[in-house]
Amino acid sequence: xxxxxxxxxxxxxxxxxxxxLGTVIPPPRSVKIELTANCNYRCKFCVKSIRPDNGxxxxxxxxxxxxxxxALGVEELGAFFIGESFLCQWLPEAIAEAxxxxxxxxxLTTNGAAAKPxxxxxxxxxGLDSLKFSLNFTDADQLYEVAQVSPGNxxxxxxxxRTARRIRDAGSYQCGxxxxxxxxxxxxxxxxxxxxAAIAPYVDEHYWLPLFNMRGASDAAGxxxxxxxxxxxxxxxxxxxCWSAFTEGHITKDGKLVACCxxxxxxxxxxxxxxxxxxxxxxxxxxxxQKLRESHLARDVRGTPCEDCVASR
Numbered sequence: 229x230x231x232x233x234x235x236x237x238x239x240x241x242x243x244x245x246x247x248x249l250g251t252v253i254p255p256p257r258s259v260k261i262e263l264t265a266n267c268n269y270r271c272k273f274c275v276k277s278i279r280p281d282n283g284x285x286x287x288x289x290x291x292x293x294x295x296x297x298x299a300l301g302v303e304e305l306g307a308f309f310i311g312e313s314f315l316c317q318w319l320p321e322a323i324a325e326a327x328x329x330x331x332x333x334x335x336l337t338t339n340g341a342a343a344k345p346x347x348x349x350x351x352x353x354x355g356l357d358s359l360k361f362s363l364n365f366t367d368a369d370q371l372y373e374v375a376q377v378s379p380g381n382x383x384x385x386x387x388x389x390r391t392a393r394r395i396r397d398a399g400s401y402q403c404g405x406x407x408x409x410x411x412x413x414x415x416x417x418x419x420x421x422x423x424x425a426a427i428a429p430y431v432d433e434h435y436w437l438p439l440f441n442m443r444g445a446s447d448a449a450g451x452x453x454x455x456x457x458x459x460x461x462x463x464x465x466x467x468x469x470c471w472s473a474f475t476e477g478h479i480t481k482d483g484k485l486v487a488c489c490x491x492x493x494x495x496x497x498x499x500x501x502x503x504x505x506x507x508x509x510x511x512x513x514x515x516x517x518q519k520l521r522e523s524h525l526a527r528d529v530r531g532t533p534c535e536d537c538v539a540s541r
Contacts, residue, residue: 242459259477262309320350327355340385352401366419469524
């Protein structure tokens with residue numbers, strides 16, 4: 229049986245349950261882990277455009293930390309974070325290991341352009357439960373302008389969606405296929421809806437997102453993003469307290485536990501703990517994390533790393 233609606237899972241993470249409305253809280257339901265910081269795009273609205281680090285996660289660290297998380301009861305593991313995981317050659321092995329450890333749900337988001345057929349099938353064979361394509365460009369020229377890569381990647385991404393569906397159906401793999409897109413206004417929005425209509429027959433579900441602030445990258449690119457991270461467009465959450473600090477963990481490729489789903493930024497002020505030095509359990513309720521959560525619960529994040537993102541709301 230394939231996973232159900234991806235939006236139900238998203239809403240379960242972005243909605244903070246009463247059990248997690250505190251400073252010292254139980255482990256998160258979901259964790260995203262950055263197998264690689266490499267990315268084949270340089271999107272102007274993404275934090276990766278202002279974060280120059282590259283490279284892959286240490287595999288021994290990965291093996292250790294996923295076991296710690298699963299032992300604590302983490303249910304969902306995202307085999308990605310800021311980088312593009314299809315550039316990581318051991319992605320299928322990472323998925324297989326997570327399933328062997330006992331994660332009920334292993335998911336992945338990709339821009340699609342690097343998702344080649346063999347790697348797609350290897351990931352599905354490994355037990356991938358959910359594959360989501362992030363499709364945010366209306367045509368090849370726009371991708372070239374915003375992502376600063378070859379226009380041909382636009383067609384590679386769309387073809388990857390179709391290929392994934394063909395591979396899944398031919399192999400009867402139990403992997404949900406999904407897509408998301410930024411809901412732009414005006415003519416841009418109309419063109420985006422045309423792209424979505426073209427890929428809709430190949431995915432199980434598509435949903436819309438607002439343009440996020442992405443730790444200042446969108447502002448720096450001259451775009452007008454929404455403040456905070458209220459989740460998907462059809463189920464917007466209040467910006468404070470932000471679910472990212474309460475219900476989902478985020479681990480960078482060098483083992484830093486960060487509070488923001490948009491990454492650590494250049495100054496590293498979102499780093500709550502170094503998991504090379506402490507366990508996930510200790511890091512999740514570090515003093516830094518407790519103080520940040522206290523500010524969120526008070527709905528006053530002035531003077532915290534979150535100020536620029538949500539204070540104006």
